[in-house]
Structures are given as C-alpha cells and as structure tokens.
Amino acid sequence: MKKLLNLSIFIFLSLSLICQTIDPNGYNIFYHANGVKSSEGYLKDGKPDAYWKSYNENGVLVSEGNRKDGLLDGEWKFYNSEGELYMSLNYKNDKKDGIKTTFKPNGDRILESFIDDLKQGNEKHFDKDNHLIKEIPFVDGVEEGIAKEYDSEGTIISILEYKRGYILRREHINRKDQSGFKQGLWKIFYANDILKEEGFYLNDKKDGFFKYYDEEGNLISLEKYNNGEIVEGVEETRVLETRVDYYKNGRQKVIQTYYQGKPHGVRREYSPKGEVIESYLFYEGELLGIGIIDLDGKKQGPWKELYKRNVLKAEGNYVDSRPVGKWKYYLPNGQLEIEGTYDNQGRRVGEWFWYYENSKPLREANYELGKLEGEFVEYDEDGNVLSKGVYQDNEQEGNWTEVHGDFVEEGKYFEGLRNGAWKGTYKNGNKSYETTFNDDNPDGSYKSYWFNGKLKESGRYILGRKHGVWQYFDESGEMFLRVTYRKGVEISYDSTKIIPELPETLED
Structure with a gap:
C-alpha cells in the first residue's frame, strides 16, 4: 500500500548518502547525497510514527503529515518545488478518508470527499474567486447521478447525467451569446434541485411557453410569450x-x-x-x-404585430392562426431582427437570418419541416465566426467549428454527440487541447495546454473515465503532480520530482 500510494513520509536512503545511525525508537533526520536534509520524524519499532516532514534536494518542504503505528493518519500536505501548497489530503488507517483539496496553479481548486478509500458525494470545482463552477456526484468511486456546471454568477449552464461513470445525457441550458443575450432553453431550480421554471429565450426575449412548478414539482401555471410579450389566453x-x-x-x-x-x-x-x-x-x-x-x-391573411406605441414588431401572413410564408420580426428601434419563411403548417423552412441591432448578421440557419437542417453559422458583432457546421434532423452532424472565449474547438458530431478527433486552438495559434470522443465521452489520449503553449495536463480516458497515469504541469511547464487512475478511480499520487520512495528497510 505504501509503495502504491507514494503519499507517506518518504525517507530517501542510498549508498551515496552520508553515513548516519538510525534510531528505531526515536527522532531521526535523513539527508540527501548533497548533504541537504531529506526527511525528519520519529520511528517506533523501526516504523515511521507521529509527524514527519520531507524535503527536496534544495531543502524545500515537499510533504508533511502524521502517521500512527506506521499508517497514514490525519491531514497530509504536499508542496511543489517552490514550496507552494498544491494538495491536502486526509487519511485514516492508511486509507483516504475525509476531504481532499487540490490547488491549481491558476488559483482554481477542487474539493473531493473520501470514505474508506472511495470517493463519495459531490466533487466540487471552484475558480480563483471562489465561485462554484462544477459539481459531480460520486458513489463508490465513480460518477453517478446529476452533475452541474455553473457560470461565474452561479447560474447552472450544463446538466450531465451519469450512470456508473458514463455520461447518459448532456443538456446545455441558461446560455448567453457573445452580446449577453439569453438564448435557447432556460431552467430555474429550487434549492432542493426541483424544477421551478422553464422556457425558451430568443435574443434575450421569452418566446413560446413558460412553465412554472411548485416545490414538489407540480405544474402550477403556464404562460405563452411571443418575442418577449405575454400572450393573454385566460x-x-x-x-x-x-x-x-x-x-x-x-x-x-x-x-x-x-x-x-x-x-x-x-x-x-x-x-x-x-x-x-x-x-x-x-x-x-x-x-x-x-x-x-x-x-x-383564428387569425387570417396579412397581419402586423406591434410593440407599444404602434411600433412595428412583426409582419407576415396567417392561415388559421398559423404563420405561413415570409415573416419579418423587428427590434423596438425598428431594425430588422429576424426574417424567414414558414410552410403551410406553420413550421420554419428554408433559410432564416438573425441580425444585431447594428444590422450586422448574427446567425444564419436552414430549416426543413421545422427542424434545423443544413448549414448553420453564427457571428460576433465584428463579423467573426463563432460557430459553424451542419445540422441533420435538428442534430449537429459532421465537421464543426466552435469559438469558446479565447480558444476555438474543431471536430465532428454524429447525431448531436462529439465523436472522433477533436482539438482546441487558442487565438494566438497555440494548441488548447487534443483528444478523441466516443458518443460525447472523451476516449483515448488527452492533452491540454496553457495559453503560452506549455503542456498543462496529459493522460488517457477510457469512455469518459481517466485511466492510467495523468500528469499535471504549471505554466512554466514543470510537472507538479502525477496521479494514477483505474477506470476513473484514483489509485496513487506520485510527484516523483520531489518525493523519494520509502526504503525497503522501513517498509516491512
């Protein structure tokens, strides 16, 4: 167990070390070959006991913690070569038990909970400003249940459902475009995670039906909106x-x-x-x-819909209250916002166009029988492409390019799920990440990079689960942590650069 974990108090001894007498029942100090102290602590019957500290060859503290009867016990702290804390971990009877905290070089941190060496409960990710950005439920060491991702304001932006470590469902909600406009499905929840409200937004305006629920999940009211205006139907x-x-x-x-x-x-x-x-x-x-x-x-024939004070909001034709033919929608300032065509069943067909307030194109999409079909492209206000690809039967399909903040993603979709090789590229031309996906689960080799081009992390996935050795690097390219996984379960932590192994003479 001690060799496997590599997270004990490691006492580095070799033939090149300065000769010293070991007290099997007392306080001992050990040294590197260069004469610098390597570790110090008590031995009891020849086994490490009580509080121990280890140092690298430059004399920097790299780990400290307690042992009881030779077993890991209580909180252990681990430091990088600069002496900065990068991980704290609790043990009981040589097993992980309690909270593990990982401190990232960029200020982010991850909190995990262990019981009897297995990860249990929610794994929580926080950004440098202490905002919760992700939480993933674990049962007996694997992902199980509903995971959530948040923006910096605490709004849920993604919901993922896990079953025995695999992603069953991914839902993107509560999203805003580059202009800060709400787009697509929005959901609001009570504190107990019961759905409180749901509905769709189009360019920051409620559009379609909004449903409202009580704290037991019962539907209590329903409202319909058209381009931000409530449609009175009661x-x-x-x-x-x-x-x-x-x-x-x-x-x-x-x-x-x-x-x-x-x-x-x-x-x-x-x-x-x-x-x-x-x-x-x-x-x-x-x-x-x-x-x-x-x-x-029922509405029939040509219609003009208005904002307050007789400002034109939309114009087109109805047949039995279904929009048909060419329709145009306008912003309150009179600028054209959306234009497109409906078939005789009121379904979107052909090319549809969206515009910013300055009349520049925002989005171009194609529809068939009310579903997205064919080429799709979205722009920022400067005309740069934000998202480009093809839809098939309302699902993303084939090659896609997507811009996310300071990097661009490129890869293929199959029936709305990422599949095959994907890569990310920063706007300065450096790689952001590279991996392969299998039905939206990362699968195979994975590498991510810092903005300066230095390697950030590398490892391997097996159908969404980390497997084998993963290495983590700071922005200068120096490795500060190595973790071994077995199908998503952490097996060992090993920072070989700064932590020597326990000598065989003290392992028994």
Whole structure:
C-alpha cells in the first residue's frame, strides 16, 4: 500500500548518502547525497510514527503529515518545488478518508470527499474567486447521478447525467451569446434541485411557453410569450364589456370588447354584407396587432404585430392562426431582427437570418419541416465566426467549428454527440487541447495546454473515465503532480520530482 500510494513520509536512503545511525525508537533526520536534509520524524519499532516532514534536494518542504503505528493518519500536505501548497489530503488507517483539496496553479481548486478509500458525494470545482463552477456526484468511486456546471454568477449552464461513470445525457441550458443575450432553453431550480421554471429565450426575449412548478414539482401555471410579450389566453377571468355599432340595415358594423373602460381583446369591423373586413387586437388599451380574426377566433391573411406605441414588431401572413410564408420580426428601434419563411403548417423552412441591432448578421440557419437542417453559422458583432457546421434532423452532424472565449474547438458530431478527433486552438495559434470522443465521452489520449503553449495536463480516458497515469504541469511547464487512475478511480499520487520512495528497510 505504501509503495502504491507514494503519499507517506518518504525517507530517501542510498549508498551515496552520508553515513548516519538510525534510531528505531526515536527522532531521526535523513539527508540527501548533497548533504541537504531529506526527511525528519520519529520511528517506533523501526516504523515511521507521529509527524514527519520531507524535503527536496534544495531543502524545500515537499510533504508533511502524521502517521500512527506506521499508517497514514490525519491531514497530509504536499508542496511543489517552490514550496507552494498544491494538495491536502486526509487519511485514516492508511486509507483516504475525509476531504481532499487540490490547488491549481491558476488559483482554481477542487474539493473531493473520501470514505474508506472511495470517493463519495459531490466533487466540487471552484475558480480563483471562489465561485462554484462544477459539481459531480460520486458513489463508490465513480460518477453517478446529476452533475452541474455553473457560470461565474452561479447560474447552472450544463446538466450531465451519469450512470456508473458514463455520461447518459448532456443538456446545455441558461446560455448567453457573445452580446449577453439569453438564448435557447432556460431552467430555474429550487434549492432542493426541483424544477421551478422553464422556457425558451430568443435574443434575450421569452418566446413560446413558460412553465412554472411548485416545490414538489407540480405544474402550477403556464404562460405563452411571443418575442418577449405575454400572450393573454385566460380571458375568462376578466369581466369584459362588449360594445356594438350597427349599420342602418341592422347588421353589425363594429364589435369591440373593453376592460375597465379600455379597449381589450378583439375589435372586428364588418362590411354591410356581414363579412369581417378588418380586425384589431388590443391589450388594456394598447394596440397589439392589425389583421383579420375570423368568427372562430383564428387569425387570417396579412397581419402586423406591434410593440407599444404602434411600433412595428412583426409582419407576415396567417392561415388559421398559423404563420405561413415570409415573416419579418423587428427590434423596438425598428431594425430588422429576424426574417424567414414558414410552410403551410406553420413550421420554419428554408433559410432564416438573425441580425444585431447594428444590422450586422448574427446567425444564419436552414430549416426543413421545422427542424434545423443544413448549414448553420453564427457571428460576433465584428463579423467573426463563432460557430459553424451542419445540422441533420435538428442534430449537429459532421465537421464543426466552435469559438469558446479565447480558444476555438474543431471536430465532428454524429447525431448531436462529439465523436472522433477533436482539438482546441487558442487565438494566438497555440494548441488548447487534443483528444478523441466516443458518443460525447472523451476516449483515448488527452492533452491540454496553457495559453503560452506549455503542456498543462496529459493522460488517457477510457469512455469518459481517466485511466492510467495523468500528469499535471504549471505554466512554466514543470510537472507538479502525477496521479494514477483505474477506470476513473484514483489509485496513487506520485510527484516523483520531489518525493523519494520509502526504503525497503522501513517498509516491512
């Protein structure tokens, strides 16, 4: 066990060391060949006991901790060649038991919990400002359950489901684009992780149905939004007054409903023959739309939808309240925001375009029967590509390029999952990482790099689990930690550069 862990108090002895007498039941100091102290502590019956310290050949403290009856016991601390703490770890009866903390060179840290040598509970990752950025549940040494990733504001941005160490599901939520606009699916949770609210955003505006739940997970309300504006659909809760004007022949000319004295709901205007010739949609006095609403309450023909104060919001045609043909959507400042085409079932088809407030392109996408199909590209406000690839049946497929902050990722998708070789490149041209994926799980050799091109970490995955020896390096390229894994379970820690092995004479 001691050789395997390499995390005890290591006493380096060799034929080249300065001759010294070992007291098997007392305090001892050992030295490197250059005369510098290598370790110090007590022996009891020839075995390390009580508090021990080890030093590198430059005299820098590299490890310290306690032993009880020769076994690792209590907190152990490990330092790099500069004397900086990089890991603390708790032991009980020679087994990991309690909290392990790893300190990264960039200020990040990782907290893990062990019981009887097995990782249990949530592994937590914090950035240098102490923000929780990731937590992964472990059961008996392997990932099991729901993992979460967070942004610096504490908002969940990814949910991953693990089963016996393998990723079953990955969901990206609560994302913002380069302009800070909310896009796609957003979910809010109670403190007990029960879903509280969910719905979709389009360019920072609620779009579609939003669902709200109580703390037991029961659906309690439902709202529909169109481009940021709530669509009122519970009119039976309001007491409305209906006013009717008539032609001289007795036919209805205008029908308008009011709420608290203000136009509210549908206003219909009729021809002398009784046909609907124009309709207006009001909400508490504000005009929201102009078009035809037939006697069945369905929108028909050309329509204009409005922001407050009669500012054009959208224009296009309806058939039985389904958008059809060419539609255009506008920002409150009048700039074109989105344009595209619907088929006769109200599904997006063909090319669709999104624009920034300065009219520069934001996104170009292709649809077929309402699903993403074909080329897709997204830009920042300077016209640089942020994401580019192909969709097939609403899933990412084939070669993709994606920009994430200061680096670019390139690789292939198959049915929406990363597969095959992937690599990341910093904007200065240096590599960020390189590996292969199998159904969204890293599989095979993995290497990541610092911005300056120096190796950051290297190792190997087997279907999403770290396996074998992993090495970790600081920004200068110096290795500060080596960890051995067996299918995701840590087996040993070994910083060979600074920690010598326990001599055979003291291992028995």
